Amino acid sequence: MKRGKRSWMFPSPPVIRAAGTVVGPDEGAGPLAADFDLVHPTLDLGQPSWEKAERLLLEQAADIALSKAGLKKDKLQFFVGGDLTNQIISSTFAARTIGVPYLGVFGACSTAMESLALASLMVASGAAELVAAGTCSHNCTAEKQFRYPTEYGSQKPPTAQYTVTGAGVALIGAGGEGPAVTAATIGRIVDLGVKDPFNMGGAMAPAAVDTIQAHFEDTGRQPEDYDLIATGDLAAVGHPIAAELLRRSGIPIDNTRFVDCGLMIYDTSKQKVQAGGSGCGCSAVVTYGHLLKKMAQGELRRVLVVATGALLSPLSYQQGESIPCVAHAVSIEARP
């Protein structure tokens, strides 16, 4: 395997054989609705708790991915997954249903690309033939866990982000049809001292920039090599900060090429989502739903997804800590 300081370049790149995306009503009312496999009309999915609903999102996304690939569960060797809930119970309970060997991972909203990077490494190294990478989040499980009981209906500042209700699962295989995962860059913790949990985009922007810089250094690529560079969930506050920091670092990326999953998933001018989307499900459903579709249609050929994570907990915040942030980047390329 070719490697840079923090990057893996896969000479025989693993393939995204298929993907499944499942979302809730707000995402179904957003501009990318048509790109998702399943849109639930209600937040509870008919389940008795938000947590059970979140788990179901992930289970359904895995089922859809397998069914689109025409594969049965027994072909799947590993599931790499994570989410925002304490002890990542959504992924774990979904892993119980999926029934294959399971590696739980956590990088807050960056988990989507952390799991894809690890699953790709497993396949590229010959450690597995077929691995599922999947993450999920649910607006109401995140609200009650990180902020206030959902029944409060508490107000939020405009810098806050709206946790996506959704799950995305990608099946990574050693060969077959589909776009290839050609490289991954693993992020380090960047913490510039931001302490406001209602401004996670601002806190995470420097982590995204750090990883994007490392990706270009390690791979010898430049922004123009990508049709699209999509940050995870920096949203309306963080994304312009990242763009400005990149400009100042001598890596200007033009606006048409530099986008954000948290801004794409909602119409922030009409939907009440404050600065935009976030959550482990956000970059997962945007990447596996929207971006892969654009690649299949020939509109995009090479995409870099830079999923960002704010690695705080309510307790670390209460103890006066700042927000450690991370970003993991994965390069996905259409094949001729």
Next chain:
Amino acid sequence: MKRGKRSWMFPSPPVIRAAGTVVGPDEGAGPLAADFDLVHPTLDLGQPSWEKAERLLLEQAADIALSKAGLKKDKLQFFVGGDLTNQIISSTFAARTIGVPYLGVFGACSTAMESLALASLMVASGAAELVAAGTCSHNCTAEKQFRYPTEYGSQKPPTAQYTVTGAGVALIGAGGEGPAVTAATIGRIVDLGVKDPFNMGGAMAPAAVDTIQAHFEDTGRQPEDYDLIATGDLAAVGHPIAAELLRRSGIPIDNTRFVDCGLMIYDTSKQKVQAGGSGCGCSAVVTYGHLLKKMAQGELRRVLVVATGALLSPLSYQQGESIPCVAHAVSIEARP
């Protein structure tokens, strides 16, 4: 890479270049005290919160490992870590201090071997030259998060386990001196319906058995190929159950060879630890402190560590769920 259904066999096995272990006062009063690098006389380590103390354990273990290997931090390429705290903040804040690219993982007490398996895969596949795998736990952070405020001094049933205050970090390198990581077997979720969070050993025993069986099937090995097979933290209730289940499955392992990290770390006849130890730090410090020392002294040549994890959360328990369990096994061998 050679692989079985759920196992990786490393033909050019990565090497444990060095390890660091740091523990608290209870572990320092136990039978393995002399095997740990640093024993803290108090639980708070002079820190203002249990969480900050837990983080410090991990930071110190990493420092000790690097210093024993005679390496500076800049030689380290990745840190793979996790712990029991919500959003694994102990590992994340330690990763901020360590300053290298970071992959957060979670498998409850199995995280110790999950991180070692992944770090070994990264090195064995050529994705990295030197990776740190580390986990930690603290009795008081776990108590207050999973059970009751530590000030309550609430009573516990004898089936309960006592979370180890400790951190273990191993440096995995592509070559150099030290024992080798020759194989890893990734566990699937096993949940036989146990709902009692004060009997995690009983809940986890079938997961340990499932992974041990898979390990022998995948590798063609048998119990006699190992000098020691150490389960993570099944303790006094779970370990005999695992032994009995293995016997009934036609894989009897004699008592002298089949041990448990949660039983080794304390003197359960004298120390008030109920059924024995648990926590992400338990199998980490027993493996990286005690077992590696025995290997260096020539008393053990081939060891299989089967770290078990009870993947519940207080919320999943409150919602009436049973406890999904997992076990990951790593084979460590002394080299001539």
